[in-house]
Amino acid sequence: MIKLRLKRYGRKGKASYRVVAMNSRDRRDGCALEELGFYNPRTNQIYLNIPAIQIRLQQGAQPTPTVQHILNRAKII
Template identity: 70%
Template sequence: MIKLRLKRFGKKREVSYRIVATNSTSRRDGLPLEELGFYNPRTNETRLDVPAIVRRLQQGAQPTETVRSILRKAQIFEQLKA
């Protein structure tokens, strides 16, 4: 099963995340299938590759709860229904 999850990177105490599509059995920071975006919780900056995320969701990828909330704020699910 493919999951959309956060991949941690950055320095200690200055963490940021990449939103990636990865196999559900792989490690958190393992090799992703595809990088789909970026999220920085310190500045609340988010950059998303919307067409790629919509494509992955249509293929059946399951987002984690945190990624789901980020996508909900960006209104990705409304684009998926349209």
Template identity: 65%
Template sequence: MVKLRLKRYGRKGQVTYRIVAMNNLSRRDGKAIEELGFYNPRTNESSLNVANIKRRIEQGAQPTNTVRYILAKANVL
């Protein structure tokens, strides 16, 4: 199953996340199918590719709880 989830990158103490479409059995920082945006929790900034996110959800991808919250806050869901 494909999930929309967060992929961690950045330095220790200065973490940033990419919102990606991945297989649910892949590791957190493993190979992503597609990158759909990013989220910076320190500044609460996010940049989303809304068209691709909606396309992935229509194809059956399930967002995790955290990603669902970020998408709801950005009025995508």
């Protein structure tokens, strides 16, 4: 199953996250199928590739609860 979830990157204690589409059985920082945007919780900065996210959702990808919240804040869902 394909999930839309967060992939962590950045320094220790100063994490940022990429919104990615990946297989649900893969590791958190494993190989992603597609990068769809990023989220920085320290500055509350969000960038999303909206057309690509909508395509993945139409194909049946399921967002995790955290990504669901980010998409709701961006008014995509």
